[in-house]
Every structure is written in C-alpha cells, then in structure tokens.
Amino acid sequence: MPNVAALPLIQPEVEPCCPPLAERPLTADEAERTAKMFKALGDPVRLRLFSAVASHEGGEACVCDISDVGVSQPTVSHHLKKLKEAGLLSSERRGTWVYYRVEPAVLAAMGALLTKAAAA
Amino acid sequence: MPNVAALPLIQPEVEPCCPPLAERPLTADEAERTAKMFKALGDPVRLRLFSAVASHEGGEACVCDISDVGVSQPTVSHHLKKLKEAGLLSSERRGTWVYYRVEPAVLAAMGALLTKAAAA
DNA sequence: CACCTGTATCGACACTCGTCAACATAGACA
DNA sequence: TGTCTATGTTGACGAGTGTCGATACAGGTG
Numbered sequence: 540m541p542n543v544a545a546l547p548l549i550q551p552e553v554e555p556c557c558p559p560l561a562e563r564p565l566t567a568d569e570a571e572r573t574a575k576m577f578k579a580l581g582d583p584v585r586l587r588l589f590s591a592v593a594s595h596e597g598g599e600a601c602v603c604d605i606s607d608v609g610v611s612q613p614t615v616s617h618h619l620k621k622l623k624e625a626g627l628l629s630s631e632r633r634g635t636w637v638y639y640r641v642e643p644a645v646l647a648a649m650g651a652l653l654t655k656a657a658a659a
Numbered sequence: 660m661p662n663v664a665a666l667p668l669i670q671p672e673v674e675p676c677c678p679p680l681a682e683r684p685l686t687a688d689e690a691e692r693t694a695k696m697f698k699a700l701g702d703p704v705r706l707r708l709f710s711a712v713a714s715h716e717g718g719e720a721c722v723c724d725i726s727d728v729g730v731s732q733p734t735v736s737h738h739l740k741k742l743k744e745a746g747l748l749s750s751e752r753r754g755t756w757v758y759y760r761v762e763p764a765v766l767a768a769m770g771a772l773l774t775k776a777a778a779a
Numbered sequence: 780c781a782c783c784t785g786t787a788t789c790g791a792c793a794c795t796c797g798t799c800a801a802c803a804t805a806g807a808c809a
Numbered sequence: 810t811g812t813c814t815a816t817g818t819t820g821a822c823g824a825g826t827g828t829c830g831a832t833a834c835a836g837g838t839g
Binding site: 702704730731733734737738752754755756 | 826827828829830831835836837
C-alpha cells in the first residue's frame with residue numbers, strides 16, 4: 540500500500556458525542572460513547588497534558604514541550620494516546636517531532652452538553 | 660455517638676473547580692481537583708443517572724425514578740454517592756424518598772472550561 | 780410495637796487503569 | 810551505513826473501581 544494521499548482524517552458527518560444531557564435520559568449506547576470522552580479528561584496527568592496542548596500557541600504542541608508533568612516518558616505517550624483515542628487530540632509527525640493539537644469541535648460539543656444541562 | 664445535628668455537608672466557599680483550560684497549563688493541584696469532576700462523569704452508569712436527574716422535572720428526581728439503568732440497587736446508590744462527592748449532585752431526604760438534584764453552578768463552570776478551550 | 784418499603788453501607792471479587800523499565804521504531808545527520 | 814534523539818510499544822505490577830449479595834438504617838403504616 541503506497542501513500543494513500545490525504546486520508547479523510549476528519550469526518551464531519553460523525554457527530555462527536557452529544558445528545559444534550561438535560562433533554563432526556565441518555566440511552567446506554569449514548570452514555571457509553573459520551574463517558575469515554577469524560578473519562579479521558581478524568582485523570583490529572585491527562586488533564587495537564589491536554590491543558591498544555593490547548594494553551595500552547597495555535598492549540599498545537601510538540602510532545603517535547605509538554606512532557607514535564609512528573610511522570611516517565613512512556614507514561615506521557617500512553618496518556619496522549621488515550622486522549623487521541625477519545626477524539627480530543629490529533630497528532631502529526633513533522634520531521635523529528637510529533638505534534639499534538641486539540642479537536643475544537645469535540646470540545647465545543649462537550650461544553651455545550653454541560654452548559655445546556657446547567658441551564659435546564 | 661448520638662445524632663450530631665446538621666453537619667455542614669455543603670461548603671459554599673469551595674470554588675467548584677475551574678481555572679480556564681486553554682489559558683495556561685494546569686498545575687498539578689488544579690488538575691487533581693478538576694479531574695475528579697470529569698472522572699465522575701466518566702462512567703456510563705453515572706452519566707445515565709446524572710442525565711436522568713438533569714432531565715427530570717425541575718432538575719430533581721427521586722432515586723426510585725431513575726434506578727432503571729440495569730445495575731443493582733446498591734450499585735445505583737454507590738454511583739449517586741460518587742456524583743455527590745464530586746459536587747455534581749446534592750441530595751435531600753423528604754419522607755420516605757431521597758431526592759437528588761443537579762448543581763448548576765458546577766456544571767456551568769465545567770462547560771465554560773471546555774468551551775473556552777475550544778474557542779482558543 | 781411489628782412489618783414493609785426505600786435507600787445506604789459493608790465486604791468481597793474481578794477487572795480496569797496508571798505507572799514503570801525495557802525494548803522497538805522513526806527520522807536526522809554524519 | 811551507523812549513531813543519536815524523539816516517540817511509541819510491550820509486559821508486568823500494584824492500586825483503584827464497578828459490581829454484587831448481604832445487611833443495616835430510616836421512615837411510613839398498621
């Protein structure tokens with residue numbers, strides 16, 4: 540398989556998560572999917588890594604810029620992978636370094652989910 | 660130990676969580692506190708229970724109204740306790756039944772935290 | 780008082796998760 | 810090619826978590 544030129548890494552048709560939280564009780568499936576994202580932010584180290592990326596210039600940071608969270612390098616890598624699997628971050632290799640960036644759409648959806656619940 | 664009359668279970672002076680997520684990297688302490696709340700929503704059963712309370716009339720529901728999430732009664736009680744400890748729900752006994760209600764301020768803070776991160 | 784219903788706690792178990800050291804892989808450069 | 814740095818993966822271990830049955834507690838009713 541040669542280079543498959545511009546894979547559609549962003550799927551706009553996939554709604555990230557989020558039936559509004561206070562509108563009706565979530566179904567088991569909806570809860571399962573939504574919980575994954577909250578769970579990803581439910582660890583202090585991941586939250587610090589995520590915050591470091593989000594607050595970095597352009598919402599993007601090299602791993603080397605954010606690895607200073609008091610755990611070993613493999614652990615950092617592991618947590619970044621989790622955040623990526625949850626859809627909160629995406630990664631791209633540029634030369635020697637790997638850059639992680641936030642996925643604003645997913646974040647906005649999660650935020651709206653909570654904000655609407657608070658307003659109800 | 661007789662009844663210790665009205666322990667101050669709610670501490671209003673405790674600000675719920677939330678240094679804005681994309682403004683600067685979270686400190687270890689901030690991350691620890693904030694992660695607790697996300698963690699509380701990181702379980703499908705808790706998310707369903709929370710959604711059931713939030714979507715109920717007046718943002719308040721009796722346990723008996725929301726226990727239908729496919730786990731045993733002790734497990735439901737355990738999860739509601741977790742949500743309460745995280746500051747997302749509060750409870751009150753009225754006669755035979757116990758009512759849980761959402762804490763809108765905490766939710767709004769969490770929502771803002773994410774929304775601001777998305778906007779950055 | 781006894782009894783019933785609704786909710787919380789306890790104790791145990793299986794499973795998941797965070798962490799690390801060791802190793803593997805990818806790219807840059809000589 | 811070889812070597813160095815940056816990052817990811819593997820395997821293992823201990824701590825934490827979700828779940829349940831059994832039990833305890835609270836309040837209503839008779």
